[in-house]
Amino acid sequence: MENQRLIELMDEVRKRKPLLHVITNRVAINDSANGALAVGASPIMAEAHEEVAEIAAISGALELNIGNLTPYSIESMRLSGRAANKAGVPIVLDPVGAGATDFRLQTVQKLLEELDVAIIRGNAGEIAALAGEKWAAKGVDAGDGNGDVTEMANRVALSWNTVVAVSGAVDTITDGRRTYHVKNGHPLFPYMTGSGCLNGVIQAAYAAVTSNALEASFAASTIYALAGQLAGEKCAGPGSFRQHLMDELYLMNEEKIQRYAAVEDVTGL
């Protein structure tokens, strides 16, 4: 995918300011809302059963994040997800900690069976859990494993007919046929809790402006990782990284993308 297309999509998000319906965990909720605003989207965090279907149906995209699951929030996800599917609103799912407990994994599998999900975004441990691979995930963190991340991502994408974005030092984005790597990023990212969750919200912002989920996910992954890279170069530790990340998302522009985006089409390699 050409850098020019990334830039067009970035401009489109800023121009259209899509409404994003986000159901997320209480750790990441504030940074997720601020990051959505920084890229030009308009977030609403809502999980009351009385209103979620209505909000999902009028949104540009719906993001479901299972970081703090409760029976109540699971029902919020089902109700909003069904309304989104009915209205043709794309859904992004972040399977936070899917490798940590059976409850999380089973909830994700049930959501995927019931809903048509455009993008699954997770770290390697979470995608390995969905692929049924052995992997030493560590709570909500990626942990360690020997599996081939690209192969696992392709498999998960094909089984659920979706796009999979695996984050890490290198991000892998695939629909099971075409696969991209994004090499931007910064080692401070894993020190900011909720940075993966915010990535998911930005995937939703881009999914709201194109019906091509693969290009949405690739653009969101690249712009987010690059913003983090530029933020990391300006700061000393996790506290100021968070502030600089918000600034760099807001300040992202054509020149930075043309100069620094480190992406590769690895299809068939």
Ligand SMILES: Nc1ncnc2c1ncn2[C@@H]1O[C@H](COP(=O)(O)OP(=O)(O)O)[C@@H](O)[C@H]1O
């Ligand atoms: N070691 C790393 N080096 C550079 N960038 C990273 C590294 N780990 C994660 N990232 C970046 O951090 C962002 C959040 O991803 P990640 O930390 O994997 O999510 P999660 O918080 O869900 O585990 C992604 O954009 C990814 O590119």
Ligand SMILES: Cc1ncsc1CCOP(=O)(O)O
């Ligand atoms: C620490 C924690 N515990 C439950 S959700 C959560 C946040 C996880 O965020 P991320 O996946 O973005 O690191």
Ligand SMILES: [Mg+2]
């Ligand atoms: Mg995560």
